[in-house]
Amino acid sequence: MPAPPAPPVREERPFFAIGLRLAAMFSISIMFALVKLLDTRGVHLAESLFYRQALALPFVFGWIMFAEGAGAIRTRRIGTHFSRMALGLIGMALNFSSYILLPLTEATTIGFTMPIFGTILSALLLREMTGIHRWSAVILGFVGVLIMVRPDAGHFPLMGVAVALSAAIVTAVIAILLRELGRTEGAAVTVFWFTLLSMPPLSIGMLFFAQPHDGVTWMLLALMGMFGGISQLFLTGALRWAPVSVVLPMDYSAILWATAFGWLIWNQWPLPTTFMGGALIIASGLYIAWREHVRTKRIREAADASSV
Incomplete structure (x- = not known):
């Protein structure tokens, strides 16, 4: 009896x-800069959230139609998608608020504490084994936050810092949910259902907060939604062509763009403590990602060895 054909190797x-x-x-950096700019033009947070999702939906659906076909949006886990939607809206609202309350660079850098909270939550909720290496990285990251924020110095509004840290915690919870959802659902399909299911609650919010705007503001809203949709497609596409361990370090380039936009638009330049603390946060996140890569590789090798 001939052996079954080997599964095709995905091109990388x-x-x-x-x-x-x-x-x-x-694209994400442009989107967040536009969120902050739109706030100065009187756009309510609820409006920014609605237009971010509404204008991104055609890009996401068009990508699925082009890459996989309409049948790819079928799902048997609509309840889990609802949970992801609820958490996603909370996380998006907190993220948008953090960029409104803080300078771009500081909001972006604090957002990169997400892997730190992800490690803590994985240990507490999923009972994942977390050794001294990753716990040391967690401590290093929190030291970086303290150096950057300097709560005693009054450089930044504590409310903004609290909102940014809350956004990172919620994003870490979403990452855990997405890890479980990703066992059966593709990334593009997950993005599609999140975007689609978020429209009814956001539409209800618009009944209370929608307001007229001038032409420039409408153009900025359209650009925000467009760059939001494009960023989702690029994020999904990157994971299609290479593993997470290869592309994840590129995320920290957002700090460069946030610094540039903050200087060009608002004439804001980060404090020296932001660079020092940010370096520790980045080092912590990269080390946690590397240890996760090593752990996953060992699990895979053990599974292959046991199947021989």
Whole structure:
């Protein structure tokens, strides 16, 4: 009896994936800068959330139609998608608020504490084994936050810092949920259902907060939604062509873009403590990602050895 054919090996294009991830970070940075700019033009947070999702939906659906076909949006886990939607809206509202309350660079840097909270939550909720290496990285990251924020110095509003840290915690919870959802659902389909299911509650919010705007503001809202949708597609595409361990370090390029936009638009330049604390947060996140890569590789090798 002939042996069954081996499963096709997925082609990897690491340099292309890195380029997509860098483009995604550039698009996300533009989106958050526009959120902050729109706030100065009187756009309510509820409006920004609605237009971010409504204008991104055609891009996401068009990508699925082009890459996989309409049948790819079928799901048997609509309840889990609802949970992801609820958490996603909370996380998005907190993230948008953090960029409104804080300078761009500081909001972006604090957002990169997400892997730190992800490690803590994985240990507490999923009972994952977490050794001294990752706990040391967690401590290093929190030291970086303290150096950057300097709560005794009054450099930044404590409310903004609290909102940014809350956003990172909620994003870490979402990452755990997505890890479980990703066992059966593709990334593009998950993005589609999140975007689609978020429209009814956001539409209800618009009944209370929608307001007229001038032409420039409408153009900025359209750009925010467009770059939000494009960033989702690029993030998804990057993971299609290379593993997470290859593309994840590119995420920290967002700090460069946030610094540039903060200087060009608001004439804000980060404090020296932001660079020092940010370096520790980045080092912590990269080390946690590397240890996760090593752990996953060992699990895979053990599974392959047991199947021989």
